[in-house]
Amino acid sequence: MAHKAICGVVLANLLLQLQIVFAKVPAVIVFGDSSVDTGNNNQIATVVKSNFKPYGRDYYGGQPTGRFSNGRVYTDFIAEAFGIKLTMPAYLDPAHNMTDMATGVCFASAGTGYDNATSDVLSVIPLWKQLEYYKKYQEELNDYLGQEKAETVLREALYIISLGTNDFLENYYAVPGRSSEYSVEEYQNFLAGIAGGFIKALYGLGARKVSLGGLPPMGCLPLERTRNLLFGGGCIEEYNNVAEEFNVELQGLVSKLNNQISGIQLVLSDPYDILLDIIQNPESFGFTNAKESCCGSGYFEMGYLCDKNNPFTCPNASKYVFWDSFHPTERTNGIVADHVMRTSLAGFLVP
Numbered sequence: 001m002a003h004k005a006i007c008g009v010v011l012a013n014l015l016l017q018l019q020i021v022f023a024k025v026p027a028v029i030v031f032g033d034s035s036v037d038t039g040n041n042n043q044i045a046t047v048v049k050s051n052f053k054p055y056g057r058d059y060y061g062g063q064p065t066g067r068f069s070n071g072r073v074y075t076d077f078i079a080e081a082f083g084i085k086l087t088m089p090a091y092l093d094p095a096h097n098m099t100d101m102a103t104g105v106c107f108a109s110a111g112t113g114y115d116n117a118t119s120d121v122l123s124v125i126p127l128w129k130q131l132e133y134y135k136k137y138q139e140e141l142n143d144y145l146g147q148e149k150a151e152t153v154l155r156e157a158l159y160i161i162s163l164g165t166n167d168f169l170e171n172y173y174a175v176p177g178r179s180s181e182y183s184v185e186e187y188q189n190f191l192a193g194i195a196g197g198f199i200k201a202l203y204g205l206g207a208r209k210v211s212l213g214g215l216p217p218m219g220c221l222p223l224e225r226t227r228n229l230l231f232g233g234g235c236i237e238e239y240n241n242v243a244e245e246f247n248v249e250l251q252g253l254v255s256k257l258n259n260q261i262s263g264i265q266l267v268l269s270d271p272y273d274i275l276l277d278i279i280q281n282p283e284s285f286g287f288t289n290a291k292e293s294c295c296g297s298g299y300f301e302m303g304y305l306c307d308k309n310n311p312f313t314c315p316n317a318s319k320y321v322f323w324d325s326f327h328p329t330e331r332t333n334g335i336v337a338d339h340v341m342r343t344s345l346a347g348f349l350v351p
């Protein structure tokens with residue numbers, strides 16, 4: 001009995017300490033693309049949508065939300081890991097008010113990129129517009145919490161930036177324009193320049209803790225393998241190399257800005273290695289399929305093509321690395337979030 005009581009006290013203390021530690025990050029604020037969009041595209045006129053079944057099949061209540069997944073996205077898991085909440089509200093979703101959004105909000109829009117020309121391809125919310133929404137949110141938070149408290153929350157919040165894949169796969173390699181203006185290397189520099197400008201703008205608005213997302217091994221997305229089908233359906237090495245190079249460039253940017261900008265705590269959250277490991281060794285992570293997606297035939301379906309009546313959709317998405325031809329399953333998102341928490345965000349957990 002006494003032993004149990006002592007354990008109880010120790011546990012209570014530990015939980016209290018954890019709460020204090022977690023309180024260091026009072027909010028999570030997200031900018032980006034479909035890797036982290038939690039429903040903003042539901043509210044705009046674009047074809048890039050996923051607010052219908054079978055999306056959200058394994059989400060709370062089995063509800064489609066506009067997340068490009070069978071369940072939660074990566075940033076939902078991050079918010080949970082900081083002890084804040086289980087799901088990130090989308091800023092444009094009328095179902096959410098400041099009670100939800102005072103602990104963080106998502107401005108991301110599926111299909112967008114760093115480059116304005118990328119968001120133009122499918123008429124989604126450009127990154128600069130996400131920042132305009134953030135400024136509006138700041139005012140709303142001031143009204144809700146009072147200026148002093150709001151400033152503290154915005155200063156201590158974790159800002160997550162997650163995009164870039166679409167700049168290459170939906171824009172540079174897919175439509176004419178940028179590829180005739182820029183070599184790949186020049187385009188990478190162009191995008192990194194926009195990323196740097198965005199981080200500086202965020203800092204100017206009060207942000208201090210910032211996670212810049214790296215690119216995934218985008219040549220291994222099922223849709224890209226399908227493009228490569230005539231050559232065996234392997235990953236498109238060129239795209240993976242571009243992603244790796246870009247991540248190296250972003251790491252350089254992160255180091256440079258940490259030196260240049262006083263008081264900023266900028267980290268690169270790079271999903272490349274863990275995702276490639278999962279894709280190359282799916283069994284050791286409990287997956288049975290890393291090549292095709294769960295939804296539909298597994299070769300090309302996403303968005304409206306991912307249809308709830310498709311008889312080929314897999315019964316258990318947790319066995320698949322990819323949910324649709326462009327996006328991971330909830331289970332993959334959880335593993336990536338866990339990895340990122342340990343490798344780049346752990347510093348924000350300790351006082």
Ligand SMILES: *[C@@H]1O[C@H](CO)[C@@H](O)[C@H](O)[C@H]1NC(C)=O
Pocket residue numbers: 097098099100
């Ligand atoms: C937000 O909505 C909830 C649930 O409808 C309500 O209880 C709460 O008072 C609202 N908060 C604000 C700030 O309007």
Ligand SMILES: *[C@@H]1O[C@H](CO)[C@@H](O)[C@H](O)[C@H]1NC(C)=O
Pocket residue numbers: 116128194
């Ligand atoms: C993107 O568009 C916005 C709004 O027109 C503009 O302010 C910004 O400079 C553009 N960004 C780039 C890199 O051209």
Ligand SMILES: *[C@@H]1O[C@H](CO)[C@@H](O)[C@H](O)[C@H]1NC(C)=O
Pocket residue numbers: 286287316317318319
């Ligand atoms: C789905 O697959 C996961 C991973 O292999 C497994 O843990 C889980 O039990 C499966 N669920 C069902 C309902 O079979």
